[in-house]
Amino acid sequence: MTPPGPRLLGPRVLGASFRLAALTFVADPQWLVPSIVAPVVFALAAYVMYAGSGGVLVLYAVLGAGMMSMWGQTLYGSGWAVGQDRYLGTLEPVLGAPASYLWVVAGRVLWNTILGLLGGGIVYAVIATTYGRALPLQHPVEFVGLFVLIIGTLAAVGLVLTATFVFTRYAGFIQNIGEFAFYVVSGCMFPVILLPFWVTPVSLIFPATWALDALRYASIPGYGGLPWGFTADLAGALGLTLVYLAIAGTLFHRVERHVLSAGTADEY
Amino acid sequence: MPAPSDAIIRTQNLRRVYESRKGFLFQEHVRVEALRGVDLEVDRGEIFGLLGPNGAGKTTLTKILATLLLPSSGRAWVLGLDVTRDVTRLRSRIGLVLGGERGLYNRVSARENLRYFADLYGVPLDRRDRRIQEVLDLVELSEAADRRVEEFSRGMKQRLHLARGLLHEPELLFLDEPTIGLDPKSARQMRHLVRGLVAQGVSVFLTTHYMFEAEELCHRIAILSRGRLVARDTVAGLRSLVGGDRTFEVEGYGFEDEEVRRLKSLPSVGRIVEEDFGPRERLTLRVRGEELTVDQVRAALPSQRDLFIRERRTTLEDIYLDLVEEEPA
Numbered sequence: 001m002t003p004p005g006p007r008l009l010g011p012r013v014l015g016a017s018f019r020l021a022a023l024t025f026v027a028d029p030q031w032l033v034p035s036i037v038a039p040v041v042f043a044l045a046a047y048v049m050y051a052g053s054g055g056v057l058v059l060y061a062v063l064g065a066g067m068m069s070m071w072g073q074t075l076y077g078s079g080w081a082v083g084q085d086r087y088l089g090t091l092e093p094v095l096g097a098p099a100s101y102l103w104v105v106a107g108r109v110l111w112n113t114i115l116g117l118l119g120g121g122i123v124y125a126v127i128a129t130t131y132g133r134a135l136p137l138q139h140p141v142e143f144v145g146l147f148v149l150i151i152g153t154l155a156a157v158g159l160v161l162t163a164t165f166v167f168t169r170y171a172g173f174i175q176n177i178g179e180f181a182f183y184v185v186s187g188c189m190f191p192v193i194l195l196p197f198w199v200t201p202v203s204l205i206f207p208a209t210w211a212l213d214a215l216r217y218a219s220i221p222g223y224g225g226l227p228w229g230f231t232a233d234l235a236g237a238l239g240l241t242l243v244y245l246a247i248a249g250t251l252f253h254r255v256e257r258h259v260l261s262a263g264t265a266d267e268y
Numbered sequence: 269m270p271a272p273s274d275a276i277i278r279t280q281n282l283r284r285v286y287e288s289r290k291g292f293l294f295q296e297h298v299r300v301e302a303l304r305g306v307d308l309e310v311d312r313g314e315i316f317g318l319l320g321p322n323g324a325g326k327t328t329l330t331k332i333l334a335t336l337l338l339p340s341s342g343r344a345w346v347l348g349l350d351v352t353r354d355v356t357r358l359r360s361r362i363g364l365v366l367g368g369e370r371g372l373y374n375r376v377s378a379r380e381n382l383r384y385f386a387d388l389y390g391v392p393l394d395r396r397d398r399r400i401q402e403v404l405d406l407v408e409l410s411e412a413a414d415r416r417v418e419e420f421s422r423g424m425k426q427r428l429h430l431a432r433g434l435l436h437e438p439e440l441l442f443l444d445e446p447t448i449g450l451d452p453k454s455a456r457q458m459r460h461l462v463r464g465l466v467a468q469g470v471s472v473f474l475t476t477h478y479m480f481e482a483e484e485l486c487h488r489i490a491i492l493s494r495g496r497l498v499a500r501d502t503v504a505g506l507r508s509l510v511g512g513d514r515t516f517e518v519e520g521y522g523f524e525d526e527e528v529r530r531l532k533s534l535p536s537v538g539r540i541v542e543e544d545f546g547p548r549e550r551l552t553l554r555v556r557g558e559e560l561t562v563d564q565v566r567a568a569l570p571s572q573r574d575l576f577i578r579e580r581r582t583t584l585e586d587i588y589l590d591l592v593e594e595e596p597a
Contacts, residue, residue, distance in 0.1 A: 009390045016387030020373065020380070027375040027416070089370025093432070096336050097388035098359040104388070261338045263286060263331075 013099040017107025024084075025115070035073050035115050036122055039065055043123040047131065063219070066123045067188040067212060070116030070151065072179060074109065074158040082108075082165035091166075092265045095256065102252040105162050113155040120147065142218040146234075150215060153207035153237055156244035157182075163251045166259060187212045191225050207240035275345075276440055276471050277310035277333060282342035284328050284495075302328040304495035305342065310488075315462065315472040317486030319479070319588055325495045326475040327444055333473065334364040334442045347439060360389060363433035367445040369425060374418035378409055378428050381417060382435060389436040403431040407461065423454030430461060434470075441465065443474045447481060459485055479585040489584070493592045507582050510590040512538045512554035515582045516565055519550045520572040530568045536560045539590060554582060554590070 025031050043065035082105065085091040095101055161178065182188070184195070185203050191213065192203040203209045213225040214233035226233060259265045284303040289295045302325045310316040320326045331337035333346050335355045344351045349358040373381050382400045391399055404410045407427035417425065426446060433441055443462065447455035455478075462485060466472055476482050482489055483503055490500040499506055507513045518531075523542070531553060532540055538554040553565070562577050569575060 012387050012390070012393075016384050020376065020384045023376045023380060024373065088373060089366075089368070090373060092331075092336055092366065093364070093371055093385070094388065096334060096359060096364050097385065098356045098390065099388045257338075260336065263284075263328075263337050265336060 009099050010103045013103040014107040017104045018111045021108045021111035035119050039119045039123050040126050043127055047127055064188055066120035068183055070120050071154055071182060071188055073116035073119055074113050074154040082162055095265055101256055102249060105159060109155050109158050113151045117151050139218045146211060146215040146218055149237060150208060150211045153211045153241045156241045157206055157208060159248040160244050160251060163255045167255045191216060193225050207237045207244060210240060211237035274311060275309045276312045277346050279306050279308045279344040280342055282306040282344055283340045284332060285340045301495055306497055308490060308497060310473060312471055314487040315466055315474060315485050317482040317489040318475040318492060319482055319489060320492035321592060324492045326492055330442050330444050330475055334362060335359055360436060361439050363438035363441040365429045365433040365443045365446055367448045369422060372417045372425060372428060375416060377414045377416055379413040382432060385432050386435050391436055399435060403434050407431045423450050426450060440471045443472060445476055479588055483584040491588060491591050498591045503584055506587045510539055510554050510587045512556040513582050514555040515580050515586055516553040516555055517550060517578045518565060519545060519548050519576040521548055523549055523551060524571060527569050534560060534564060534568060
């Protein structure tokens with residue numbers, strides 16, 4: 001039986017991996033807690049704390065909670081998907097298939113980013129429903145478009161970081177440290193402009209920083225973020241996302257080769 | 269140099285070294301030579317058995333041939349393809365079944381596991397579901413196909429591993445200890461399946477700890493010890509290598525050197541293995557042909573008054589122990 005070439009096989013593998021991630025999620029309801037329940041609780045707490053401070057601060061808080069949900073889901077979920085392959089012993093048979101592991105991971109990252117998007121949407125809906133009014137967005141259409149872009153940027157970063165889980169079984173350590181650092185550095189919690197000046201170069205490495213800044217420009221009236229403004233933010237986010245995707249393509253090939261060389265695919 | 273067309277596996281001075289570090293503050297460099305120059309040829313259509321003690325390098329060799337591990341040096345070709353260069357093309361033509369409880373997605377059904385791997389192997393979409401049903405029928409898991417794998421017994425998981433390895437109709441199947449941990453009935457069922465595959469034209473490279481399994485299934489057998497191939501032949505050929513197709517076990521008290529020499533000088537006696545056996549001593553004689561009799565053995569040991577002599581066929585286990593034990597460290 002001759003399989004199709006890698007180019008044709010790739011999208012199919014992405015679909016299969018997406019489907020398996022969804023089935024595994026459905027089969028294991030504990031994932032609802034970090035994906036949906038925790039962000040909602042976090043956003044409600046943020047709303048209660050900032051409700052008296054006016055609309056803009058509330059928006060900051062709720063956006064922060066939604067973004068943290070999406071990022072947490074993307075990094076934690078995607079990293080865990082590879083960690084789970086190690087734990088279950090499925091990394092070897094999957095690597096032994098003719099499909100590129102990059103496509104396998106891409107399918108899982110896609111599932112997790114969509115789940116993160118869903119989490120962000122639920123955060124918004126719960127806040128709006130609980131307090132009886134929609135959050136005052138300046139440009140709702142751009143807001144939705146940017147929301148999707150942020151998902152893409154997070155997925156690209158997640159894809160690169162997920163390679164570490166293929167590389168080493170100790171990647172969970174990197175994940176646990178990286179998750180919270182990223183919340184702060186990328187501007188998930190509050191705009192990077194509020195951070196010490198020496199953090200800014202680090203923040204600008206991540207496409208999500210640019211996309212989040214653009215999102216705040218589009219949603220918060222009178223927002224004063226990164227000095228170059230909305231359009232440059234948007235271009236920077238798109239450009240860096242492409243760079244991250246290119247890095248992921250190269251990195252996965254090398255990491256896969258390293259695992260086969262070191263003989264660590266069966267370790268967990 | 270490509271592999272000749274009649275050999276589906278060929279290795280040339282294949283070596284594999286594992287290097288790692290132990291400890292945190294005072295790190296110790298650990299170096300293990302798992303394969304030390306393996307030269308091997310396997311023919312199309314045969315069941316080739318690889319035997320060896322724990323740590324001999326069987327799984328390392330299997331994984332290198334199945335493209336899951338890179339050799340440190342040397343070369344290997346499978347189905348005429350280089351295992352380090354033609355990886356993608358090769359993977360679509362071979363199947364790998366690693367034994368054990370792991371290696372499956374436990375939270376989803378057997379059918380979903382197979383569907384996922386069918387997609388990873390590019391089984392044509394118009395054939396995928398039919399092929400999944402075929403392999404489920406083959407391994408007799410059709411009735412359990414929609415149950416979660418976490419509910420499966422060890423034997424069922426093992427059969428699911430085999431089904432996954434066969435999904436894309438490989439020309440060559442690597443089976444790494446496929447019956448380990450199985451009850452006798454499940455193990456027999458697995459052997460029956462393997463024989464059926466070979467009848468359909470699939471070649472099989474099998475590693476196992478079970479001598480009777482190798483003897484029952486394999487056309488040819490190689491014995492790997494401490495990373496080296498110490499023998500490679502049919503079971504009959506291996507018997508002659510260790511000195512005979514019959515074995516005499518002689519138990520007594522304190523055999524004298526002269527008596528052992530006298531036994532060795534008997535015309536059809538090959539190798540003699542001496543071992544302590546509680547307070548008694550045991551001599552194991554490998555014997556060629558049918559000439560030697562129990563009376564001749566007894567006559568060669570005149571000082572022994574309480575002799576126990578048992579004659580039996582030389583088993584693969586005897587051969588294996590002879591070859592592995594004489595291999596220098």
